[in-house]
Amino acid sequence: MATADIRLVPCRSDNYAVLVHDSETGTTLLVDAPEVAPIAAVLDETGWSLDHILITHHHPDHVAGIGELKARNGAVVTGPKQEASRIDGLDELLDDGASATMGPWAVRAIATPGHTAGPLSYWFPDLGIAFTGDTLFAMGCGRLFEGDAATMWASLKTLRQVLPDDTRIYCGHEYTLKNAEFSIGVDPENEVLKARVADVKAKRARGEPTVPSTMAEEKATNPFLRADDPALAAAIGLEGAAPEEVFAELRARRDVA
Numbered sequence: 001m002a003t004a005d006i007r008l009v010p011c012r013s014d015n016y017a018v019l020v021h022d023s024e025t026g027t028t029l030l031v032d033a034p035e036v037a038p039i040a041a042v043l044d045e046t047g048w049s050l051d052h053i054l055i056t057h058h059h060p061d062h063v064a065g066i067g068e069l070k071a072r073n074g075a076v077v078t079g080p081k082q083e084a085s086r087i088d089g090l091d092e093l094l095d096d097g098a099s100a101t102m103g104p105w106a107v108r109a110i111a112t113p114g115h116t117a118g119p120l121s122y123w124f125p126d127l128g129i130a131f132t133g134d135t136l137f138a139m140g141c142g143r144l145f146e147g148d149a150a151t152m153w154a155s156l157k158t159l160r161q162v163l164p165d166d167t168r169i170y171c172g173h174e175y176t177l178k179n180a181e182f183s184i185g186v187d188p189e190n191e192v193l194k195a196r197v198a199d200v201k202a203k204r205a206r207g208e209p210t211v212p213s214t215m216a217e218e219k220a221t222n223p224f225l226r227a228d229d230p231a232l233a234a235a236i237g238l239e240g241a242a243p244e245e246v247f248a249e250l251r252a253r254r255d256v257a
């Protein structure tokens with residue numbers, strides 16, 4: 001598997017941007033641009049020149065820094081075709097299933113609507129990493145601003161099916177502690193989840209990030225990826241219900257948690 005220097009960059013109150021650098025070719029890629037200063041600080045410190053900016057969705061806390069960061073080194077900005085009219089500064093557009101090459105890396109775009117109408121998740125198979133924006137969070141999923149529960153459930157099932165278990169998942173926010181508390185509430189007997197909740201609490205107490213996680217961890221502990229698990233349905237009083245219904249109930253409870 002190829003390697004890269006990957007820097008998680010905390011931005012704003014709880015956003016993450018990610019810088020990916022290849023020392024052989026000198027290629028540097030940024031995923032999402034929540035704000036300029038913390039990202040510019042890493043670029044200044046490392047001397048990396050930004051070649052590519054990849055955008056997951058149109059929300060201001062993911063795109064606010066595009067203009068200024070693009071102007072630094074003339075980076076090419078790539079984003080979701082379905083949200084092109086809502087994002088300033090895009091140079092290249094990707095649609096569901098499209099592949100692109102960025103420096104030494106291949107990237108595959110996966111449409112994951114639900115949080116917004118046309119967001120993309122990005123999978124770098126050679127690096128074993130994926131960027132899921134505000135769709136799949138560590139032990140959670142994004143709020144349904146522009147899609148319904150069935151749409152988001154379908155998106156999460158796609159990620160569950162496509163991404164290998166050892167894929168490291170970089171999501172757009174540090175919401176993990178809150179998600180952990182919610183998850184253990186609906187799935188209290190899950191031993192893997194119990195261990196993960198303890199790990200997350202310890203990490204946050206030390207001020208460490210909980211991102212990335214792995215797809216295997218998410219499959220085992222994220223209730224939003226398990227809406228079709230009969231045991232989870234039963235645990236929330238929806239025995240025999242359709243996965244979309246279970247998912248909708250989980251999301252509704254999380255909205256008020």
Ligand SMILES: [Zn+2]
Pocket residue numbers: 057059115134
């Ligand atoms: Zn968002």
